[in-house]
Amino acid sequence: MNRDGKTMTTAAAMPNAPVGRQPQHLWKRFRTRHRDAMLAAVILIPMIVFWLLLSGFPTLFGFLLGFFRWVGLADSPAFIGFDNFVHFFKDPVYTGALWRSIWLGGLVTGVTLLSGFGAALLMNMPLKGKGVYRSIWYIPAVTSTVATTQIFNLFLDTNNGVINNFLKSIGKEPIVWQYSVGWGIFWIVVYSVWKGVGGAALLWLAGLQSVDHNLYEAAEVDGAGTWAKLRNVTIPGLKPIATYIFITSLISAIQIYEQVLFITNGGPYGKTEVLVFRIYRDGFWDFNLGMAGASSLVMAAIVIVITVFYYGWATRSDRRTTIPVKTLGRGG
């Protein structure tokens, strides 16, 4: 539309162009014809250059890192091909962390989404003040992970923690949470669900409200009860959205590490380490930059494979074409 107008002006101006002013005319024609492209360049180039500086280049660099042996910042990197990856899949420290990332991510996703779904069903009822409930449930999501994990640590303190003080007051032995893998995992899951359940409920709620209302009426005419409506209308209607929610949640849950860092710090003996936590440890404590790069690549590969499969499914079934993406505005 815009372009049609422009082609007309140039076409009209062309035959009358005086020969002597050709260069200026050419520039004018170039300017009108490529006005959009030039404006785009002026806007985009600086933004993309800065993006490359902080995201693009480091990401690419991160991919390359995996193929080098580089221990300690002063070391000079040596190209070793796939050796880091061979080491990754041989060393139980890494395979253990990878496996833990996957099942812990799955566990967190499952618990968060199921409880969020229950909450969304309740929030979808015509209750007075449901907006207030929605806000209350979402509040943990806007708090700082660093700050709230410290409050959890106050509950879990061995000597003067809230839970141990309670156990002592009813005559039970205090528990040293930090010595137990099971409890470590338990509290990581509790924290993650605490933080995620409100967001999950909001997403489910948006999904529930997008289900066609006529279907419910039709089901009611057919005499369906609450349970039958849930099973036959709500759940099938939610399928594409449910897949989207599940995939995005899983992708972020297999990458959790902040709560691991602050609640267990990987302990005891590295038995609660997840892969992204391992990347952080390799990079900033052991300065094993090559292995950190290789682990990042494995994590990236997993995320990309999940995304591509999902994307294929979504396009094939002509449903949703949004690429599952990370949350907005983190850091940088």
Add this chain to the structure above:
Amino acid sequence: MFAKRFKPSRALGHLVLLGVGLVLLYPLIFMIMAGFFTKQEFTSSVIHAFPVPKEPTLDNFKALLAGSTDAAVTVYFRNSVLRTAYNTFWAILTSFLGGYVFARLRFKGRDQLFLLLLATQMIPTTIAIIPTYLEFARFPFFGGNHVFTGGKGILDTWWVYLIGGPGINIMGTFLVKQSLEKVPIELDEAAKSDGAGTFRLLFQILFPLQLPIMAFIAITTALGTWNDFITPFFYTNSDSLQTLPSAITRLSSVMASPGAVINYPMIITLSLGVTIPALLIFFFFQKYIVQGLANTGIKG
């Protein structure tokens, strides 16, 4: 609209939503109650699930206000505010301009470029943490570096916070693009034929129409930056460059030597400082968050 007669399912709904809701709020309630303790009382008394101080004090809250006695806390607070404002400003600007470019301008390779940018969003951010550290350390001609090495580059300087700002916010661009595509292009043409230049078209006509989505981008960016500990924690070291979250990180068990006593009263003060503003932002703008969350993915 609401049925007068008592419905057990609704009562159960209220009960569960309120009951679990209070459990979810409990850690924050605990944090606020602990904030009324004096340092001595908090470290010396036995902490219960609902800690009630014997001599309540407002000192911890006062320490957060500007011009307080605790100069370090004031610095952390100021840095957090500055970083958040800076990143939010750029997120709004780059998302809006990026959205405009990809929704309205026609040029060769536009869609391919956009897809490429969008595709980079599936790569986990963690991969970039260590390379970013190396890049900052070897930044040419900064911090005593000759070409690539020699000094500490831009590590531990304000550049760490400033450099990323003008970079394009890809998710924001995606959201603005989607939202702009719903605005009829005739509006642009009408504005242009009325003599509005590109600048006016952008900021006086199109921008006001995008306010809800811009608000969502601004709020998520603001909260993300406000709560972010990674950038200050990994790339700076000076006390004068720390933000509230990174200051908490430095006091936490992560950085403490084994067996050291954790300074929980200070952690609680800082935690209040980082949590209360986030809650205020949320309360004032929650309408946009709920709308925006639904916009990011859940649409038929």
